[in-house]
Amino acid sequence: MNSVEIANELNDLLQGRNILEQLSVPQLVEKATSRGEAILTVDGAVRAVTGKYTGRSPKDKFMVEEESSKDKIDWGKINQPISSEVFDSLYTKVVDYLKEKEEIFVFKGFAGADPSSRLGIRVVNEFAWHNLFAHQLFIRPTAEELEEHEADFTIVSAPTFKADPAVDGTSSETFILVSLEKRIILIGGTEYAGEMKKSIFGIMNYLLPQQGILSMHCSANVGESGDVALFFGLSGTGKTTLSADSNRKLIGDDEHGWSDNGVFNIEGGCYAKTVNLSAEKEPEIYNAIKFGTVLENVTIDPETRIPDYDDTTLTQNTRAAYPIQNIENIASPSVGGHPKTIIFLTADAFGVLPPISKLTKEQAMYHFLSGFTSKIPGTERGVVEPEPVFSTCFGAPFFPLHASVYAEMLGEKIDAHEANVFLVNTGWTGGSYGEGSRMKLSYTRTMVRAAIDGKLDNVFTEQDPFFGLSMPTQIEGVPTEVLNPRNAWADKDAYDQKAKELAGMFHENFKKFGVISKDISEKGAPIV
Structure with a gap:
């Protein structure tokens, strides 16, 4: 399947009646809660639970071996190769799977605060709370930018679609497949939202050095x-x-x-760990958790809806995703010398x-x-x-x-x-750990x-x-x-x-x- 055929399949999906594009934060909060994907905390944050995958799945991440990039990639246990045939087959299955869903959510935005090198991204989600995550973590376009927005890369995420390794050629039911040539990141079988954030970071780590950045x-x-x-x-x-x-x-x-211009932020938000979070120890992060923040796997009191950041029952990798504007003392725009x-x-x-x-x-x-x-x-x-x-x-x-x-x-x-x-x-002094x-x-x-x-x-x-x-x-x-x-x-x-x-x-x-x-x-x- 070539890039034109991939684009045609994606266009068919995005023209469906089930597509909800560029919803606002309140709209996505409403969707996430009404669909039973998440609950609201006392502060108006959206708490979601990601099931058995509470972190990244590095053994399930692959890069498609393609002529245009294969000689540049440092192949190994981290950058694992996979064939175009495996990618194409799973891509078609996932797109057909999403076409049957009642609602699909689309976010358009950017990676990179420097306009001269930023990446236009599109995120297609099965879950509303995942789309809210993308809205908070990536750079949100202005109305004018949205009118002219072109996606350089697209994430297609279907957490409830599970691969069959024997048939699909994956390592498990979970897959994160990156095609640099077709400019698609395909995610399935995991509800952990951080896969989206880090996949785009990986793309930038491939593209930017080739621009001298x-x-x-x-x-x-x-x-x-x-x-x-x-x-x-x-x-x-x-x-x-x-x-x-x-x-x-x-x-x-x-x-x-x-x-050559200096330093710029790649993201538009923060993805902070919240284990043992308190107003005394980390006030900036604690106070940034407001309406529309996404909390992953944080224990919530079912009656008061107050988060318990010390409870690691679900995982130690509890997280909060919020726009950087929730931090009071920031550089705006997110660039420096x-x-x-x-x-x-x-x-x-x-x-x-x-x-x-x-x-x-x-x-x-x-x-x-x-x-x-x-x-x-x-x-x-x-x-x-x-x-x-x-x-x-x-x-x-x-x-x-x-x-x-x-x-x-x-x-x-x-x-x-x-x-x-x-x-x-920042580790130990006067002796090793324990002494x-x-x-x-x-x-x-x-x-x-x-x-x-x-x-x-x-x-x-x-x-x-x-x-x-x-x-x-x-x-x-x-x-x-x-x-x-x-x-x-x-x-x-x-x-x-x-x-x-x-x-x-x-x-x-x-x-x-x-x-x-x-x-x-x-x-x-x-x-x-």
């Missing part, structure tokens, strides 16, 4: 003087918390591009990485490729000891090109714009603010003997003994042993990149 899994904020800071980090490292600063405006909390400061966040459960260190360009590229953090006991079933996690570019599941493409672009931009890069450990303690958030905030304000540009540093990192010897507001992790350990021999162990893990992980720049692999790596 670095796509990044990071948050971004900007100060009064226009100085932009980026925060890279995997789940649990504090990316959202640290980028939400009352003294700085939020550009975006998760996905950004860095072009070239970053002055880049922060790499890691939660080191081994307790051996410095709480903050300044990186050379080669070290920055090395740690960007490594993307290190730790899984903590209790966060996943079967995790009883801290486990190292290395996720390339701090978001390996979302990057279809070879990792070196993104790392080299980062290095070029660091050079061109003289950005300072820091590695910040030491978590780094105080107040200390981390003080260190990050000092880095952003330029107070660490010309301070005295000492070199970490295991990782070769430059550690400031003094930062106002932070105890001196905290700054060198070895000094914080009572048992220095135990520290040395654990540091060597982690350094070895870094070296072993980096082998997967094969032949890569000698400067990165030698000058950026741990020195033991």
Whole structure:
């Protein structure tokens, strides 16, 4: 099936009488509740339950192997190939399935706050609450933009359509299939709305670098003087918390591009974790949950309709999706200049990485490729000891090109714009998990603010003997003994042993990149 035939089938679907296009938030809220898809909370948020799939299904995500893109994709366990025949067959089945539904919901919008590189997207949903999710997470068009809107990519989502692996060639009943050539993302068998968000991010991560734009899994904020800071980090490292600063405006909390014009948000909303959420700990997120916010898998009192964010009965991956305008202190539009400061966040459960260190360009590229953090006991079933996690570019599941493409672009931009890069450990100090303690958030905030304000540009540093990192010897507001992790350990021999162990893990992980720049692999790596 060629692209014209795909488009014809889609047009037949979109011209049906069951199509409801560009409904407003109140209309989608009404539809979601009247159809029994969701319930309203006391604050007017829409709470939906996603069934057995409460997170992404990476083993069920495939990219169609096509002539126009197959030589560019970094194929493997993350970017799994699938044939055009499998895609075409499932696509026809899903479209025919949706034609029989009483109502189908369509949203038109954009990905990318910079008009010069934004992507026109169309989202076709079986569920009203999924369409509300798309409305809140992607960039909403003005009336004028809507009149001229053209979809560069279309998501077709049918959660209740389940594949038969024996017949359809999938791994399970669930499938997320991406055809770059036909510009379709086909989703079925899962009700988890995050698949839509991350699929579009993956598309941008394929398209933007080919336009000379670095796509990044990071948050971004900007100060009064226009100085932009980026925060890279995997789940649990504090990316959202640290980028939400009352003294700085939020550009975006998760996905950004860095072009010749500067930084821009890819999304129009936020998809925040809500586990243990409180007004005291994270007031910006707590207060952003208003009418029209989508809550996923959050426990709700059946009578008062008050959310219980501490209840993880359904999943620890409870989420809230809301437009970025629900955050008070934001940059509008969601763009900024070239970053002055880049922060790499890691939660080191081994307790051996410095709480903050300044990186050379080669070290920055090395740690960007490594993307290190730790899984903590209790966060996943079967995790009883801290486990190292290395996720390339701090978001390996979302990057279809070879990792070196993104790392080299980062290095070029660091050079061109003289950005300072820091590695910040928000994990343990004074010992490993179970012995030491978590780094105080107040200390981390003080260190990050000092880095952003330029107070660490010309301070005295000492070199970490295991990782070769430059550690400031003094930062106002932070105890001196905290700054060198070895000094914080009572048992220095135990520290040395654990540091060597982690350094070895870094070296072993980096082998997967094969032949890569000698400067990165030698000058950026741990020195033991």
